[in-house]
Amino acid sequence: MRWFERWIAVAVLSMSTVSAGVGASYGQDKVVRIGFQKYGKLVLLKSKGTLEDKLKAKGYKVVWTEFPSGPPLLEALNVGSIDFGNTGEAPPIFAQAAGAPIQYVAYEPPAPKGEAILIPRDSKLTSVADLKGRKVALNKGSNVHYFLVKALAQAGVKYSEIEPVFLAPADARAAFERGAVDAWVIWDPFQAAAEAATGARTLADGTGVVSNYQFYLSSKRFLESNPGIVDLVLAQLSEVDDWARGDIHAVAGQLAPAIGLPVPVVEIALKRQAYGIKPVTEGVIADQQRVADTFFALGLLPQPIKISDAARRPGT
Known part of the structure; x- marks a missing residue:
């Protein structure tokens, strides 16, 4: 079995328990299920608790699920266990190549x-x-x-x-x-x-070599049914992003216990991050396409993919 096929098989198995648990617990309630990793803006949004109040006003609950890395998070989007999450450049490429119905909805500038x-x-x-x-x-x-x-x-x-x-x-x-x-x-x-x-x-x-974007992604089904809710989540993320950019020391203090690193180390990492969450542009799509084409040339993808097929269109 090729590495790509093994990656998909492991991700599917790793998500089966999560998928069953979320479905059993929340049934048909109006829920926004967000996948996050230990480090990043979604962790800060979760810790602030402001999204819950905003969603409650719209009749939605929010359910947070932590993932160890991007590939299982995006497989969760694929199987319907979560509705929204973020990863770096590579995992969505492999997810799209595997047929996952993902949509790029925003990005963070190069870092x-x-x-x-x-x-x-x-x-x-x-x-x-x-x-x-x-x-x-x-x-x-x-x-x-x-x-x-x-x-x-x-x-x-x-x-x-x-x-x-x-x-x-x-x-x-x-x-x-x-x-x-x-x-x-x-x-x-x-x-x-x-x-x-x-x-x-x-x-x-990566200076002068690669962009190193972070992407925010939604399942296609959730985006089509709830575009306003996706926009609300992105707006709340933008507020957290503004706070993080303006007070890196405070953000490091909040993140450090969760990721088990000293505050000064987290501050260094935060200073190398990018800030300003934005809608996906044609230029970003083109950059991501180059990443996908490189992986295909290395034999890591089973077939070429078109990134624009998974990008959110204006007004949707």
């Missing part, structure tokens, strides 16, 4: 410094070109996978000329710390945490 190729403090590597023949840890099919491919190409190194080691963040950090890999491609807040704890140095970040 290229929020992902990087890290090397150990005492590494002799000095450039991306030095990765030729080296072991590089990364999440397969993730944003940083695309970043690595593009960074290598800029440095004149073929992807086939490195040895990728596919590991989740926790396992990758362990491999990085014991010297089992030469470099690690990772995103914040794991990036900031590794820098603080291990003295890891940045060989290159």
Whole structure:
């Protein structure tokens, strides 16, 4: 079974319990089911509690479900367990390729410094070109996978000329710390945490290489039935985004206990984020299409996809 097929199978199995639980608990009530990860604007919105009051006035409840990463969150959208969530660039591409009825409804501007190729403090590597023949840890099919491919190409190194080691963040950090890999491609807040704890140095970040967008997505069915509710959620997210941009220290203090990192580390990660939640534009769609085309060329997608098919149209 190819990696893509295994990814889909694991995601479907991981979501079966969540799907059954949500359906059994809430039946036919008017509910907005939001999927979130430990880090990001949705966590802040959940902690503030303002969305609940806004939705109550419209006759809706809100149900929050935490996910460990983007792929299972989007599979939850696919099987109808949640209605709305956010991820980075790569997971929606794989979800769309698998036939998931997802819709891009908003994005956060580029944050290229929020992902990087890290090397150990005492590494002799000095450039991306030095990765030729080296072991590089990364999440397969993730944003940083695309970043690595593009960074290598800029440095004149073929992807086939490195040895990728596919590991989740926790396992990758362990491999990085014991010297089992030469470099690690990772995103914040794991990036900031590794820098603080291990003295890891940045060989290159995404600046001038990739955009590193964050996307907000809805299921197609929910968006078609409840466009005003999606707009309400986005409006509340924009308010939280404005607060976060204006008081990063306070936001770090609120996020730090939830993600188990010191406040100064979270502050560093937040300063590398982008702010200003916006409707998806043609330019952003084109950028995302380039990511999808790259994954297809690497053999990670079963067929090419058209990102514009999954983008929210103006007025919907």
